[in-house]
Amino acid sequence: MTNLLKLHLMKTLFLVAIIGLSLQTNCDGQSSLMDFSNVVVADSLSKQSLFNNASHWLSGLKNSDEKTTLSQKDSILGKIEGESSYLVYTQQAGMLKKLSGRVSYKIFIEVKDSKYRYHFNYFVFHYYKQDRFYNMVETGKIKSLNDPSASGWQKLWDSHRSTTKNKMKEYCKQLELKMVEKPEIPSEKIIAKKVEW
Amino acid sequence: MKNTLRAISFFATIGAAIPAFSQEAEKKEEEKPKITMSGYIDSYILHAFNNPKSGTLMGNPAANGGFPVGRAFDRLNDQFSLGLVQTKFAYSDKKSDLVIDLTFGPNAELGNFGNTPIHINGGGAGGTTTSLWTPSNIYVSQLYGTSAAIKQAYFTYKATEKLSFTVGQFGTHIGYEVIDAPINYHYSLSNLFNNGPFYHIGMKASYTFSDKVTWMAGLVNNWDNLFDNNSQKSFISQLYLKPKDGFNIYLNYIGGYGDDTYLTTVATSTGNAYLENYTRQLFDLTTGYQITSKFYLGLNAAYGFYNFKATGADGDAIKAQYGSSKPAWGGVALYSNYAISDVLGIGVRYEYFDDENYVRYIGTKNTSITVTAPITLADGHLIVKPELRLDNATNTKVGDVKYYEDKDGNGTSTQQTFGVAFIYKY
Secondary structure, three states, rough: OOHHHHHHHHHHHHHHHHHHHHHOOOOOOOOOOOOOOEEEEEEOOOHHHHHHHHHHHHHHHHHHOOEEEEEEEOOOOOOEEEEEEEEEEOOOOOOOOEEEEEEEEEEEEEOOOEEEEEEEEEEEEEEEOOOOOOOOOEEEEEEEEEOOOOOOOOOOHHHHHHHHHHHHHOOOOOOOOOOOOOOOOOOOOOOOOOOOO | OHHHHHHHHHHHHHHHHHHHHHHHHHHHHHHEEEEEEEEEEEEEEEEEEEOOOOOOOOOOHHHHOOOOOOOOOOOOOOOEEEEEEEEEEEEEOOEEEEEEEEEHHHHHHOHHHOHHHHHOOOHOOOOOOOOOOOOOOHHHHHHHHHHHEEEEEEEEOOOOOEEEEEEEEEOOOOOOOOOOOOOOOOOOOHHHOOOOEEEEEEEEEEEEOOEEEEEEEEEOOOOOOOOOOOOOOOOEEEEEEEOOOOEEEEEEEEEEEOOOOOOOOOHHOOOOOOOEEEEEEEEEEEEEEEEOOOOEEEEEEHHHHHHOOOOHHHHHHHHHHOOOOOOOOEEEEEEEEEEEEEEEEEEEEEEEOOOOOOOOOOOOOEEEEEEOOEEHHHOOOOOEEEEEEEEEOOOOOOOOOOOOOOOOEEEEEEEEEEEEEEEEEE
16 A cells, blocks of 8 residues: 555545534434534634635525524624524414414524534524404513423424424534635636737 | 545535525515415303393393493303304415405304494384485395405505505404404403494505504594495594503594494484584503513503584483583403413403493493403414403493393393303414
8 A cells, every 4th residue: 555545545534534523413403402503623714714604604594584683793703693583383384374483592603713613592482472453473471492391282382393403404504514615716807908019 | 535625615515505595495485475364263151140031141121222232242141152253364465465354153243233234224124224324225235235244354555664555344443352252362342342443444554663653544434334424534543652572552543523323313313413413533542561471461441422513402402312412431441461371371351431421332331350261272273261250330321220130130230250262263
């Protein structure tokens, strides 16, 4: 076995180890707790690139049906913190789909050179009711999504927890894919030179 | 190795495009036109401890010329009773909303009494006399019988994000309680509800200044009536204020000239049409505050009055009938409820209502306390409401009798009921 081959093998094993490390995630939705986090090695990506990628992912989140507000966005510290929320329904589709409530959660993303971590937690369900003008309004009552039981409406509660788990699993996947995006290198502009004839 | 990295980079790029696409698709999904359907049925059984001989909770048959109205919808004693069947369709897109709210059953007819054939065609022999203004051709008016099924039918055009226009038949903006049993905390309805308007036909505009201030104004035919008896329209207005999250204040108004198609008694007795010459106005405050996540407090207060312009013999007749040329009515109700759990709550309503001049329906001064403990089951579809209600009324001016009815059919000042209502919504 040549030295070059040994080097290639070591590099491959190293890459497999990195991928393996990033798969040790709390984003599989298997836990009964609504807590989604991961520490990911992003080899060769600078802190600034990772910060930009995280910001872009959050912009996409804001443009979806979610309402997101950031309490901290510090590129020097490499930290983004905020809260986001989305609506949950009695049914996912069809004519009987009706608003049931709102789920809010905390977002935390921290980046460093070649690595980052993120955490989605504090999932809280906000109760809604129909007011006398037939508008769905928040009642002010809340319930932690970590609570597995909801007497009187267990089936609907399970569906809200399941919706949240699936959504967060998807968000973990989307964020991790976004974070490995390479920064775009601006193409050189062709400037016409004035030459003497 | 280079190829491996290229491959990872390629899949990362493709993958990175997925979230953007997915979120955009979600956004587009939200903007698609939507059709929704909802509704409910309700039924109840009540027992009155005063055991009224007539079998109804309406009151002493000798009160108010034979027309006591002690209860709004829950009128029957010791009977399983069907309330209302509702099917509501709504269409909504970015620029407009459409609502078709159809109701059937006893409470639908009581709630929509101005659209029912007996009111449109008249309750007299052969349906030839009219209790309300109707088109001159009786055969034309009979065609309006199916209108009883329309609780609401309107569309809203959203001209901008802040300005919208609504046209059609819509539920009133006045008051705390509504016809829809699933929305009210208590099953038995207040006198403020029963003696106020239920619905209007007309148009209104709404402007949202901020999420804390909205103003609505509009023109409607009158109250609770498919038709208008003159060309004068009533003006409606609502100012909505939200001082803080969970605290809502509605300042409501309706006023009009000659807009009460039910004021017929005096006109009939004198044969004069002077009742055309009056104004009627109603001011209403409806407010609610979610004090803690479990404790809620609400208040409803209303004051309304007529101003009859007639003079001479007509003016005297009005004063004799109503005690004044500006007879008034009004009341106040305090609501509180506490959510013991997701399944069980308890709420109390105290109400004082004064219609001593009998310009509305109850025709007495009444105080009531209602205690309800709603039990919510089946993922929120089923609500069971055990309820205790105590009423106490003064003697009526018309007939000077005790308002409620005892087991011998005589008057009594109080009525106590206990019952259970069952509401299933979808």
